[in-house]
Amino acid sequence: MTTQRYKFLDLAQVNAPYMDAIREAVLRVVESGRYVGGEECGRLEAGLQHLTGAPCAVGVSNGLDALRLILRALVERGDMQRGDEVIVAANTYIASILAIIDAGLRPVLAPVDMATLNLDTARLEECVTSRTRAVMPVHLYGRVCWDERLKEFVNRHQLFVIEDNAQAIGACAATDGLFDSRAAGALGHAGAFSFYPTKNIGAMGDAGAVVTHDADLADRVRALANYGSDRRYHNIYLGANCRLDPVQAAVLNVKLPAVESESAHRRAVAAVYDELIDNEAIIKPELTGADMVWHQYVVRCDRRDELQRYLAEAGVATDIHYAVPPHRQPCMSGVDYLAIGNALAQAEQIGDTVLSLPISTCTSVDDAKAIAAIVNAFK
Ligand SMILES: *Cc1c(COP(=O)(O)O)cnc(C)c1O
Numbered sequence: 001m002t003t004q005r006y007k008f009l010d011l012a013q014v015n016a017p018y019m020d021a022i023r024e025a026v027l028r029v030v031e032s033g034r035y036v037g038g039e040e041c042g043r044l045e046a047g048l049q050h051l052t053g054a055p056c057a058v059g060v061s062n063g064l065d066a067l068r069l070i071l072r073a074l075v076e077r078g079d080m081q082r083g084d085e086v087i088v089a090a091n092t093y094i095a096s097i098l099a100i101i102d103a104g105l106r107p108v109l110a111p112v113d114m115a116t117l118n119l120d121t122a123r124l125e126e127c128v129t130s131r132t133r134a135v136m137p138v139h140l141y142g143r144v145c146w147d148e149r150l151k152e153f154v155n156r157h158q159l160f161v162i163e164d165n166a167q168a169i170g171a172c173a174a175t176d177g178l179f180d181s182r183a184a185g186a187l188g189h190a191g192a193f194s195f196y197p198t199k200n201i202g203a204m205g206d207a208g209a210v211v212t213h214d215a216d217l218a219d220r221v222r223a224l225a226n227y228g229s230d231r232r233y234h235n236i237y238l239g240a241n242c243r244l245d246p247v248q249a250a251v252l253n254v255k256l257p258a259v260e261s262e263s264a265h266r267r268a269v270a271a272v273y274d275e276l277i278d279n280e281a282i283i284k285p286e287l288t289g290a291d292m293v294w295h296q297y298v299v300r301c302d303r304r305d306e307l308q309r310y311l312a313e314a315g316v317a318t319d320i321h322y323a324v325p326p327h328r329q330p331c332m333s334g335v336d337y338l339a340i341g342n343a344l345a346q347a348e349q350i351g352d353t354v355l356s357l358p359i360s361t362c363t364s365v366d367d368a369k370a371i372a373a374i375v376n377a378f379k
Contacts, residue, residue, distance in 0.1 A: 005315030052186035056218035059244030063194025067099035073220035139168030142295035161188025266294035276372035
């Protein structure tokens with residue numbers, strides 16, 4: 001393959017502006033003699049409370065564990081029982097589904113709004129059974145999945161809302177959440193954050209967090225993540241070890257204050273793509289207001305593989321999020337899930353047509369202009 005003039009993502013380059021501060025912060029942890037928990041972890045939790053307006057945050061090991069711990073805590077509290085159902089968009093990343101199954105719950109793969117590629121909130125009633133207990137909005141590609149219809153639906157059916165906010169840190173909903181915040185991750189009862197290195201705010205390893213308006217739930221998540229222990233050597237749950245690494249917390253405390261400038265850069269690149277890409281073969285994502293944080297800029301094309309090859313040859317690296325939807329993964333063959341209407345066909349169609357263009361801070365506005373011109377020359 002030709003060398004890629006326009007890289008998709010280069011994490012060393014993304015982190016370069018923060019390196020001096022990160023070196024200092026990591027060294028502080030290394031020299032502190034305290035390597036589990038401690039000040040940096042507490043600071044990150046406070047930072048997330050400040051960012052989202054939610055009163056509670058618990059740093060954990062990664063985004064998948066954040067989702068798993070929320071669901072397990074709801075089960076431990078008796079809010080949900082084994083076999084209860086959680087509604088989730090059929091085209092989500094597999095981690096959303098793994099968390100639901102891991103907690104003994106049943107995923108309900110729901111129809112997708114083909115304009116937003118998020119849950120189709122007009123078709124939620126189709127997903128309801130006597131076992132429905134929760135909805136998991138996934139803010140896919142950085143686009144907030146929240147509107148009045150979704151809010152009315154969860155209120156009408158008294159459902160829990162667990163947000164998969166792995167891709168939308170810093171995003172904001174256009175309408176009020178269930179509590180006193182419009183921030184992605186604090187719209188429902190609890191939200192899961194991922195700081196996987198490629199996410200908008202990425203650590204230098206794995207890290208995640210749970211944000212919630214429910215202090216009792218936060219206590220349970222914290223205990224479950226620490227061997228199920230509510231105080232030293234006293235184990236109330238059959239817990240796990242899913243604690244946040246303070247070295248990662250130190251890295252994140254440097255980067256978290258930049259969430260707004262990172263999002264602004266992504267919005268500027270998306271605006272260039274939206275303005276300049278003009279090719280009949282390509283469907284651009286909807287350009288919404290300032291609420292979206294553009295974790296990915298995902299176009300759709302019926303000849304996607306051809307487009308990807310063409311771009312690679314023209315020096316533009318791309319990626320696909322995600323070619324194979326969860327229900328088509330080998331691990332799902334024995335799993336009891338429910339699929340609603342044409343949801344699976346939609347997820348397959350999305351998997352066959354999506355293509356992510358470069359949009360991180362390694363892609364400048366000038367790069368985006370050049371990439372748009374290359375995209376337009378695709379025949
Ligand atoms: C990355 C991601 C996760 C999992 O986060 P990890 O930190 O990698 O465990 C979950 N859901 C979505 C939508 C993601 O993009």
